[in-house]
Structure formats: C-alpha cells, structure tokens
Amino acid sequence: xxxxxxxxxxxxxxxxxxxxxRDIVRLAGPALGALVAEPLFLxxxxxxxxxxGEIPLAALxxxxxxxxxxxGLLVFxxxxxxxxxxxxxxxxxxxxxxxxxIDGMWLALGLxxxxxxVGLLGSGxxxxxxxxDPLVAADAVTYLHIxxxxxxxxxxxxxxxxxxxxxxxxxxxxxxxxxxxxxxAGLNAVFIYGLGWGIAGSAAGTVVAQWAMxxxxxxxxxxxxxxxxxxxxxxxxxxxxxxxxxxxxxxxTLSLRAAMLATVAVAATFGVAQLGAFQxxxxxxxxxxxxxxxxxxxxxxxxxxxxxxxxxxxxALVTRRLIRWGIGSGFVLGAGLALxxxxxxPVFSPSPEVQHALTVTVLxxxxxxPLAGFVFVLDGVLIGAGDARxxxxxxxxxxxxxxxxxxxxxxxxxxxxxxxxxxWAAFGYGYMGARALTxxxxxxxxxxxxxxxxxR
Numbered sequence: 001x002x003x004x005x006x007x008x009x010x011x012x013x014x015x016x017x018x019x020x021x022r023d024i025v026r027l028a029g030p031a032l033g034a035l036v037a038e039p040l041f042l043x044x045x046x047x048x049x050x051x052x053g054e055i056p057l058a059a060l061x062x063x064x065x066x067x068x069x070x071x072g073l074l075v076f077x078x079x080x081x082x083x084x085x086x087x088x089x090x091x092x093x094x095x096x097x098x099x100x101x102i103d104g105m106w107l108a109l110g111l112x113x114x115x116x117x118v119g120l121l122g123s124g125x126x127x128x129x130x131x132x133d134p135l136v137a138a139d140a141v142t143y144l145h146i147x148x149x150x151x152x153x154x155x156x157x158x159x160x161x162x163x164x165x166x167x168x169x170x171x172x173x174x175x176x177x178x179x180x181x182x183x184x185a186g187l188n189a190v191f192i193y194g195l196g197w198g199i200a201g202s203a204a205g206t207v208v209a210q211w212a213m214x215x216x217x218x219x220x221x222x223x224x225x226x227x228x229x230x231x232x233x234x235x236x237x238x239x240x241x242x243x244x245x246x247x248x249x250x251x252x253t254l255s256l257r258a259a260m261l262a263t264v265a266v267a268a269t270f271g272v273a274q275l276g277a278f279q280x281x282x283x284x285x286x287x288x289x290x291x292x293x294x295x296x297x298x299x300x301x302x303x304x305x306x307x308x309x310x311x312x313x314x315x316a317l318v319t320r321r322l323i324r325w326g327i328g329s330g331f332v333l334g335a336g337l338a339l340x341x342x343x344x345x346p347v348f349s350p351s352p353e354v355q356h357a358l359t360v361t362v363l364x365x366x367x368x369x370p371l372a373g374f375v376f377v378l379d380g381v382l383i384g385a386g387d388a389r390x391x392x393x394x395x396x397x398x399x400x401x402x403x404x405x406x407x408x409x410x411x412x413x414x415x416x417x418x419x420x421x422x423x424w425a426a427f428g429y430g431y432m433g434a435r436a437l438t439x440x441x442x443x444x445x446x447x448x449x450x451x452x453x454x455x456r
Contacts, residue, residue, distance in 0.1 A: 016317060017321065020317060020318060020321045021321070021325075023298070023302060024295070024298050024302070024321065024322065024325060026170075027165075027168065027170050027297065027298035027301055027302065028170075028294040028295050028297065028298040029170075029294070030170040030171045030173070030174040031165070031170045031173070031174075031293075031294040031297040031298065032290060032291060032293075032294035033174040033177070033178070034161070034170070034173045034174045034176075034177040034178075035290045035293055035294060035297075036290055048188050048189060048192050048193075048202060049192070049199055049202050052192070052198055052199060055133075055135050055136055055139060056139050056198060056199040058131070058133075058136045058139075058140075059136050059137075059138075059139030059140040059142075059143060059199060060139075060140075060143060060199060060202065062127060062130045062131060062136070062140045063127070063140045063143040063144045063147065063203075065130075066123075066126055066127070066144065067144070067147055067151075069257070070115060070119075070151070071154060071155075071158070072253065072257065073250060073253055073254060073257065074111065074115075074155055074158065074250075075158060075253065076245075076246040076249035076250050076252075076253060077104060077107065077108045077111070077155055077158045077159040077162060077246060078158045078159060078161050078162035078165070079162065079246075079249050079300065079383050080104065080162070080245040080246040080249055080388070081100070081101055081104035081159050081162030081163055081165075081166060082162040082163075082165045082166045082297075082300045082301060082304065082383075082384070083166065083300055083303070083304035083383060083384045083385065083386045084100040084101075084104070084166065084241070084245070084304075084386070085097045085098070085100050085101045085104075085162070085163055085165075085166025085167060085304070086165075086166040086167075086168070086300070086301050086302075086303075086304025086305040086308060086384065087304045087305070087307055087308035087386070087452070088100055088308055089166060089167060089168070089305055089308060090304065090305035090306060090307065090308025090309035090310075090311075091308040091309060091310075091452065092309075094228050095228040095229050095230045096230075097166065097167065098163070098167075098221070098224050098225050098228050098230040099225070099230040099231060099235065100163075100166075101159070101160070101162065101163025101164075101166060101167075101221065102163070102221055102225060102230065102231075102232060102234075103234060103235055103241075104159040104162060104163065105156055105159045105160055105163065105217075105218075105221060106234035107159065107243055107246070108152075108155040108156050108158060108159035109152055109155070109156055111155055112151050112152025112153070112154070112155040112156065113152060115148070115151045115152075115155070116148045116149070116151055116152065119144065119145075119148040119151070120145065120148060123141055123144040123145060123148070124137075124141055127140045127141050127144065139199050142199060142200055142203070143199050143200070143202065143203045144203075146200055146203035146204055146207060147203045147206065147207060149207050150206060150207035150208075150210035150211060152214075153207070153210040153211040153213065153214035154210050154214075156214040156217060156218070157176075157210065157213050157214050157217055160214075160217035160218075160220070160221060161173045161217075163221065164220070165297060165300065165301050166301060166304060167224075168301055168305065170297070170298075170301075172220065176213050176216055176217065177213075179213075179216075180209050180210070180212065180213040181209075183208075183209045183212060184205060184206055184209035186205075187204075187205030187206075187208050187209055188201065188202050188205035188206065189205075190205070191204050191205045192205070245386065245388050246388075248388035248389045248391065248392040249383070249388045249391070249392070251392035251395060251396070252388065252391040252392045252395045254395075255392075255395030255396055255398065255399050256395065258399060259398070259399055259402055259427070259431055260282075262402075262403075262406055263406070263423065263426075263427050263431075264278070264279070264282070266406055266409060266410055266423055267279075267420070267423060269410065270413070270419045270420065270423075273351060273353040273354045273357055274357050274416075274417065274419065274420055276351075276354050276357075277354050277357035277358040277361055277417075277420065278357075278361060278420055278423070278424075280344070280354075280358050281358060281361040281362055281365060281420075281424070284337070284344070284362060284365070285365060288333050288337070288369060288372075289372075289376070291329060291333065292326060292329065292330070292333075292372060292373050292376035292377070293376060293380075295322060295325055295326055295329065295373075295376065295377050295380065296376045296377055296379055296380025296381075296383070297380060298322070298380070299318070299319075299322045299377055299380035299381045299383075299384050300380050300381075300383050300384035301384065302318045302322075302384065303315055303318060303319070303380075303381050303384030303385050304384040304385070304386070306318060307384075307385060307386075307449060307450065307451050307452070308451075308452065309451075310451040310452065311451075312446075312449050312451055315385075315449055316449075318381075319378075319381050319443060322377045322380070322381060323374060323377055323378065323443075325373075325377065326373035326374050326376060326377030326378075327370050327373050327374050328373075329373050330369040330370030330371065330372055330373025330374070331369075331370045331373075333369050333373075334366040334367065334368075334369035334370055335366070337362060337365065337366040337369065338362075338363060338366040338367075341358075341359050341362040341363045341366065342359050344358055344359070344362060345358045345359055356417060357417045357420055360417050360418075360420060360421055361417075361420045361421070361424055364420075364421050364424045364425060364428065365424055365428055367428075367429075368424075368428035368429050368432060371428070371429070371432050371433065371436055372428070372432055374436055374439075374440070375432055375435045375436050375439060378436075378439040378440065378442075378443050379391070379435075379439060381443065382439065382442060382443070382448060385448045385449065385450070386450070387442070387448045390442060390448070394435075394438040394439075394442075397434070397438060398431060398434040398435050398438060401430070401431075401434040402426070402427075402430060402431040402434060405426040405430040405431070406426060408426070409422050409423050409426050
C-alpha cells in the first residue's frame, strides 16, 4: 500500500512545485469565474424584479430559496461525475471517460424530470411554509411552476460541467456560465418590462437561458462522444454507478445544509438585529467560499486524474500542495476580511446595532478562514478520490459533534452581540474543526488512494 508519509519525507523539487502550481491555477482560475457567474442569475432576477414592488420581490425571495436549496442538494451530479471522468482519463481511456460523463448527464436528466413532477405537485404546500400572504404565495407559486421547466436543463448543466472538469477543462464552463448570465439578464429585461410579464417573465427568461446553456453542453458532449467513439445511449452500469456515488455525496451535502440551517435557527433566537447581522455574515462567508471551492474543484480533477494514472506519489504531492494553497489562501482572505470588517456594516445596513453586530461576527469569522481553507481543499481531494462514502458517514459524525455546541450556545449564550461571537465560534471553529479532524485523519493514511480507472 502507498504510504503518503514516505512521500512527504521524499519532498518535491522546485520544478514540481511550479508545475503543480500552474496546474492548480489553470483549473482553479476559470472554475472560480464560473462559480461567481452562477449566483449572478439570482442577483439579476432580484435587481429586475425588485422594481416591480415588494410583493413580487418577497415572492422571488421565497421561490429562489426553494430552488437554490434543490440545486444545492443536487450539486453532487457534478461532484460525482468529475472524479469518475478524471480517473478514466488518467488511465488513458478517454472513450470510457466521456461515456462516464454522458451517463452522469442521463442521470441528471432523469432526476430533473422527477424534480419537475414533485415540484408541480408540492410547490403550493412548500410555499405555504414560508408565507401566509395570499398575494406573495401566488406570485411565488407562479415563479416556481415556470422555473421548474428549467430544472432538467440546470441539472444537465451541472452534470456536463462535471464532465468537462474531469477532462481537465474548466475554461469552457466559464464561457458558458458568463454567456448564460448575459443572456439571462437580457431576456429577463425583455420579458419583465418589454412584454409586461412581471415576475413570470423573470422565471421565463431564466428558463430559456438555462436550456440554451444545456443545449451548448449537449452539443459539446455529442461531439466529444463521436470523436472518441463513446456511446450516447445511457448505460445501466454507468448510470447506477453515478447514482450510488451521488447518493453518498447527497448525504454529505445534506449534512452540510443541516448544519447551516441549524446555525441560522439558533441565530434567529438572538433578536432581529443579531439575525440580520448573522445573515449578512453568512453571505460574506459564502462569497469567500467561492474562492476556496475553486481550489477544491481543481483538487477533484487533479486527484482523480492522478489516481486513474496509477501515480500515487504525484497524488500525495498534489494533496500537500493543495493544502498549502488552501491554508495560505485562508490566511490572506482572513487577514483581508479582518481589515475591512469595520467597513462592511454601513455597506449592508444603516442600523448602528446591525453594524456593530456584523463587525464582531466578521472578526470572529476571519480568524477561522485558514481552517476553512484546509477543510474545503481536503473535501475536494477526497471527492476527487471517489471517497464519497467516508465523506457521507463522517458528515453525520460532524453533525453529532456540532449539536452539543449549538445546544451550549442556546443554553448559556451571553446577551447582545457576544452571542453571535459564541455562535460563530461554534460553527467556524467547532463544526469546521470537526470536519478538519475527520478529513485530516483520512488524508494522513493511504487507504483512500485507490489507483485505477475505478474507485471501487
């Protein structure tokens, strides 16, 4: 069995470090651009719908929260596809790599159809959990019903993005994401104001943009399949394998969402100003996460490729280099965040109470960003290795470790803004610390480094 500790003792040359750094930047740079472009769909909708009035804006907020939750839970379609494709590419079998990506796209299409059916039946009930206002609920249901038509396309985009990342191509997803954002903005403006469709026009414009993006990816996948001789029809083994790996990653993602929702629920008990400050702090943290996620995506592609090629020593070097990038980026981001923390309050709120609460929360957050960098990178490394089962099971362990910390904050938190300091310490140091421990222990061993075209 490969011993990563022996590889650590061997070290790497300056040339190897430069080569790895170039590969990391080549993959992470465009991935970051694509990650930043995706939320612009929602920001564009919000800006345009906001001028329609308070009721459409409130409805958009509810509908977007539901849609983003569904997409967030189904992002495993990319995370499962990337390592499967990268492994086969690393093993020298490009045909099998593309076939694995196409199987992932078929799974995405099937799941998209299921989501549409479930959404049409249950959207009214879900919206009712968020509001009792009949006008807001009606607009939210309208937006959801139209948006559901684009869900299969969005899931196809996610899976196809995983295919291209596995092929070590992160530039094309960036181009498609930016083009889709531009089309979405233009279409929404025309449909909302030019045709007078209101909030329905916002949903319709996004759906058209999503299907256009999906069409581009389908053309790319078909051309790649024909060039390599890969089949286009779904393979039962490939789809079931993607579903199995995706199922474990779904559990992992669900545990992350549960931790976040539980944290927000505790913050809601502190008061209106504290909750508002905490929501802003979460937005700031999510923005920083894009940068760290880009490194994780580079890790998924590089680790999967290295294991597929049977080059465990290189995988160990890549892992060590990515960890340094993650922690180093965390220190830079944390330091920058600490510097601007006093300036963020007036940008987001005119309330002095919210401003002060935000400042102390962000300063507490800044200290833990290097730890988050370590966690994000190792998460990407193990996803790239196909170690989804371990990530899912330890995700449940991490939640079990975090629950007592949240309970302690609820029972013993001090009054005022100090409660937010305790809460973010529980999340940013406690929960992230539990994740760092479980991920770090796994990475120290060599059992996750299963070489070959398959992780099984």
